[in-house]
Amino acid sequence: MKENILITGGTGFVGTHLVEELINQGISPESIHVTTLNKKPHPFLDKVLPETNFHQINLTEPEPVLELFSLLSPAVIYNLASFSAPGLSLEKKSLTLSVNTNIQLNVLEAMLAHTPQARLLSIGSGTEYAQSPHPLTETSPIGPRNPYAVSKATQDMLAHSYHTSYDLDIVRVRPFNHIGEFQARGFVIPDFVYQITQEIEKGVKDSIHVGNLDVRRDFSDVKDVVKAYVLLMSQGISGEVYNIGSGIDISIQELLEKLKSFSSIDFPIIIDEDKKRSGETDVSVADISKIRALGWEPTIPIDTTLKRIVQWWRNQ
Amino acid sequence: MKENILITGGTGFVGTHLVEELINQGISPESIHVTTLNKKPHPFLDKVLPETNFHQINLTEPEPVLELFSLLSPAVIYNLASFSAPGLSLEKKSLTLSVNTNIQLNVLEAMLAHTPQARLLSIGSGTEYAQSPHPLTETSPIGPRNPYAVSKATQDMLAHSYHTSYDLDIVRVRPFNHIGEFQARGFVIPDFVYQITQEIEKGVKDSIHVGNLDVRRDFSDVKDVVKAYVLLMSQGISGEVYNIGSGIDISIQELLEKLKSFSSIDFPIIIDEDKKRSGETDVSVADISKIRALGWEPTIPIDTTLKRIVQWWRNQ
Numbered sequence: 001m002k003e004n005i006l007i008t009g010g011t012g013f014v015g016t017h018l019v020e021e022l023i024n025q026g027i028s029p030e031s032i033h034v035t036t037l038n039k040k041p042h043p044f045l046d047k048v049l050p051e052t053n054f055h056q057i058n059l060t061e062p063e064p065v066l067e068l069f070s071l072l073s074p075a076v077i078y079n080l081a082s083f084s085a086p087g088l089s090l091e092k093k094s095l096t097l098s099v100n101t102n103i104q105l106n107v108l109e110a111m112l113a114h115t116p117q118a119r120l121l122s123i124g125s126g127t128e129y130a131q132s133p134h135p136l137t138e139t140s141p142i143g144p145r146n147p148y149a150v151s152k153a154t155q156d157m158l159a160h161s162y163h164t165s166y167d168l169d170i171v172r173v174r175p176f177n178h179i180g181e182f183q184a185r186g187f188v189i190p191d192f193v194y195q196i197t198q199e200i201e202k203g204v205k206d207s208i209h210v211g212n213l214d215v216r217r218d219f220s221d222v223k224d225v226v227k228a229y230v231l232l233m234s235q236g237i238s239g240e241v242y243n244i245g246s247g248i249d250i251s252i253q254e255l256l257e258k259l260k261s262f263s264s265i266d267f268p269i270i271i272d273e274d275k276k277r278s279g280e281t282d283v284s285v286a287d288i289s290k291i292r293a294l295g296w297e298p299t300i301p302i303d304t305t306l307k308r309i310v311q312w313w314r315n316q
Numbered sequence: 317m318k319e320n321i322l323i324t325g326g327t328g329f330v331g332t333h334l335v336e337e338l339i340n341q342g343i344s345p346e347s348i349h350v351t352t353l354n355k356k357p358h359p360f361l362d363k364v365l366p367e368t369n370f371h372q373i374n375l376t377e378p379e380p381v382l383e384l385f386s387l388l389s390p391a392v393i394y395n396l397a398s399f400s401a402p403g404l405s406l407e408k409k410s411l412t413l414s415v416n417t418n419i420q421l422n423v424l425e426a427m428l429a430h431t432p433q434a435r436l437l438s439i440g441s442g443t444e445y446a447q448s449p450h451p452l453t454e455t456s457p458i459g460p461r462n463p464y465a466v467s468k469a470t471q472d473m474l475a476h477s478y479h480t481s482y483d484l485d486i487v488r489v490r491p492f493n494h495i496g497e498f499q500a501r502g503f504v505i506p507d508f509v510y511q512i513t514q515e516i517e518k519g520v521k522d523s524i525h526v527g528n529l530d531v532r533r534d535f536s537d538v539k540d541v542v543k544a545y546v547l548l549m550s551q552g553i554s555g556e557v558y559n560i561g562s563g564i565d566i567s568i569q570e571l572l573e574k575l576k577s578f579s580s581i582d583f584p585i586i587i588d589e590d591k592k593r594s595g596e597t598d599v600s601v602a603d604i605s606k607i608r609a610l611g612w613e614p615t616i617p618i619d620t621t622l623k624r625i626v627q628w629w630r631n632q
Binding site for chain 1: 378409410413414417418421425455457458459460461462463465466469470473474476477480481482593594595
């Protein structure tokens with residue numbers, strides 16, 4: 001029997017790249033099932049997955065999740081679905097916390113009920129860590145600083161508790177910033193690239209509006225990140241947690257300068273105080289030696305990733 | 317102007333002892349306000365607090381919490397309200413997580429909106445910690461093992477994030493097991509004492525039914541714990557977290573033997589497998605040197621506490 005792979009939130013930013021990666025690795029599209037909250041035509045996935053493999057369900061409700069697990073009996077579950085914008089989470093604190101907690105709980109309960117032998121990938125975040133000496137290892141103190149980060153730490157703790165209490169086969173990850181095609185506005189790189197390609201290059205605006213440029217973050221290409229996810233589902237140790245990042249910190253200022261250099265138009269940078277977030281950490285960079293030991297490496301240089309993103313937005 | 321003290325969940329187990337302690341320390345009952353979910357006659361508090369100082373509100377809804385903070389402008393807030401039974405949390409996982417997350421979020425938001433200069437005591441739990449070398453210090457790894465423990469870690473992280481992001485004056489505590497009068501059944505000591513005093517001593521049953529007796533825990537008298545809470549509201553460092561416990565581990569077996577010795581009736585102990593919880597830690601004991609340095613000490617011997625609890629249940 002062919003084993004089903006379930007990707008919650010599979011039509012989102014990371015999910016789209018993960019489906020592509022699985023197909024590139026020779027997985028049959030017939031076995032890849034994705035959940036989606038709002039079924040709308042998807043520019044890429046509609047071409048590669050059978051229509052019956054899209055499951056339009058609300059993962060914050062327990063019953064549809066139980067039904068889906070009963071129907072598919074997935075052997076492998078990538079739980080990508082998440083309210084995932086740290087900035088917006090400051091406006092929608094309660095929603096962020098309840099959505100992410102309930103999705104995780106419902107998936108874990110459905111797994112316990114219907115597929116207790118399956119393997120789950122639980123997606124935490126590099127934002128779970130407190131501001132600590134860098135780079136951050138998997139044993140660095142937890143101390144999230146915004147509701148999104150708290151919700152990811154809660155998901156991470158729930159995954160850990162179901163592993164320890166019920167012996168479920170769960171691998172946990174803490175990805176740091178990742179970027180690529182399909183990422184929506186509300187994140188720093190799409191926000192910058194949108195303004196450059198859709199506004200400035202089209203003559204709608206003549207300057208870019210940005211928040212805090214001084215903070216340093218660890219950026220990876222989403223295509224490298226999904227490779228790490230797939231690797232961990234075969235090589236990761238059950239119950240363990242793995243950082244995923246580049247291991248290199250770069251300032252938002254440097255990223256913006258790179259993007260600026262890719263445009264033929266010169267434009268001024270306007271710092272909006274109200275785009276700055278209170279309580280942000282200065283630096284966040286991952287120690288990736290634990291996943292490196294499994295044979296994973298970031299492979300795509302940041303300039304290549306940024307150029308690809310700019311080109312993708314120009315084609316929108 | 318007299319400063320208002322707000323105690324959420326103030327008619328509960330710990331709240332009742334806290335009110336008594338504040339009044340013992342000379343605080344005017346006029347300034348002590350308590351919230352309660354279901355206004356029903358309270359055997360102790362109705363005698364000591366003015367009727368207008370009971371506020372019947374649902375803390376999981378934002379609006380009534382905002383209104384209450386606007387009305388009272390509390391200078392000091394003890395946020396005791398919580399879904400607090402680890403055992404029951406295994407049956408009501410989603411409720412436990414949503415109630416505790418929302419209470420904390422609503423209190424923090426109301427504080428931010430109306431009393432940004434107030435001091436808040438945020439109640440975490442010793443159950444937040446992972447199974448680690450003992451005793452557990454405040455820097456031991458976080459790794460909660462049941463939904464209640466996850467929800468307390470989430471509350472703790474939210475408190476931390478509001479301190480770091482908005483500079484709110486918040487002291488966090490991680491109390492270990494605490495026991496005393498007014499504690500409801502659903503916790504180990506009331507469950508034991510109820511069976512002994514209300515069933516066995518009254519001839520209704522002839523044996524006691526218990527879960528796992530092997531685990532070792534850190535038990536304090538609630539009267540010592542509320543003294544620690546009051547002390548921390550004047551001496552605790554903003555943003556810091558403090559363990560509260562006895563620093564001594566004792567097995568559930570030993571506690572049961574003590575309780576048995578206080579009864580004139582001898583009875584057999586029946587171990588119910590279904591009362592055992594999966595994934596429980598073997599040992600949990602606090603390192604209390606951080607709060608000791610502020611001058612707090614546990615003062616009441618465990619035998620004294622247990623005898624007082626037995627007597628209280630006999631009087632029910």
